[in-house]
Amino acid sequence: xxxxxxxxxxxxxxxxxxxxxxxxxxxxxxxxxxxxxxxxxxxxxxxxxxxxxxxxxxxxxxxxxxxxxxxxxxxxxxxxxxxxxxxxxxxxxxxxxxxxxxxxxxxxxxxxxxxxxxxxxxxxxxxxxxxxxxxxxxxxxxxxxxxxxxxxxxxxxxxxxxxxxxxxxxxxxxxxxxxxxxxxxxxxxxxxxxxxxxxxxxxxxxxxxxxxxxxxxxxxxxxxxxxxxxxxxxxxxxxxxxxxxx
Numbered sequence: 001x002x003x004x005x006x007x008x009x010x011x012x013x014x015x016x017x018x019x020x021x022x023x024x025x026x027x028x029x030x031x032x033x034x035x036x037x038x039x040x041x042x043x044x045x046x047x048x049x050x051x052x053x054x055x056x057x058x059x060x061x062x063x064x065x066x067x068x069x070x071x072x073x074x075x076x077x078x079x080x081x082x083x084x085x086x087x088x089x090x091x092x093x094x095x096x097x098x099x100x101x102x103x104x105x106x107x108x109x110x111x112x113x114x115x116x117x118x119x120x121x122x123x124x125x126x127x128x129x130x131x132x133x134x135x136x137x138x139x140x141x142x143x144x145x146x147x148x149x150x151x152x153x154x155x156x157x158x159x160x161x162x163x164x165x166x167x168x169x170x171x172x173x174x175x176x177x178x179x180x181x182x183x184x185x186x187x188x189x190x191x192x193x194x195x196x197x198x199x200x201x202x203x204x205x206x207x208x209x210x211x212x213x214x215x216x217x218x219x220x221x222x223x224x225x226x227x228x229x230x231x232x233x234x235x236x237x238x239x240x241x242x243x244x245x246x
Contacts, residue, residue: 002026003147003223004033004231007192007199007208008068011043011105015218016052022231023220030062033220034145036192037068037154037172041101042213046074047108050134067141068154068193069172074105075138078130083123088173096122101213143171146187149226155193156205157185178205188226199230203241 040046073095076084095102156178192209212218228239
């Protein structure tokens with residue numbers, strides 16, 4: 001049976017709906033779809049994106065939703081007592097930093113942030129605005145998924161470490177040491193997290209982050225075994241490893 005996957009959405013409901021329509025047009029309405037995370041931040045409709053995913057899951061769609069680093073930042077901000085800071089962020093950064101998109105996500109819930117507001121005060125104002133179902137969705141996201149010959153994670157894996165021993169920090173945050181690794185992994189790794197101009201197949205990994213957060217497309221893929229196909233308005237287009245002639 002065909003498996004489908006969708007990369008980083010980042011608050012773009014229109015792009016998500018188009019990707020789902022392409023999957024349905026390919027005959028995949030009842031097939032499994034794996035989302036590789038980063039549903040929120042930067043785009044204008046983070047709340048609506050989570051609503052759409054919850055709606056699909058509630059309707060019994062065969063969807064597997066993985067956790068991205070932005071999803072965890074939002075989840076941690078909305079912890080009951082006080083926000084939790086992600087230590088993987090660069091010095092001087094936090095979820096509400098203009099480059100990360102947390103403010104745009106809050107705006108989608110109707111939360112405006114005036115100048116010079118303290119984070120603790122904002123937390124208390126924003127917490128009641130986010131439906132409990134959304135917080136439960138974020139807390140319940142998986143950090144990886146395995147299928148025959150394939151391993152799905154938001155950011156990638158730590159090379160040389162068994163798949164069963166990968167840490168959450170690496171699965172949702174890793175970048176250069178994973179991207180620069182050229183040898184085969186135990187399975188073909190399917191990930192997002194690192195924006196590219198389009199979906200890319202690097203031989204040992206497939207990156208599905210086509211830069212939707214920055215104006216790029218959200219192109220879903222159909223997967224037959226370990227063969228990948230971009231889904232377009234004109235149908236399937238093979239996604240081959242770089243340099244492959246076949």
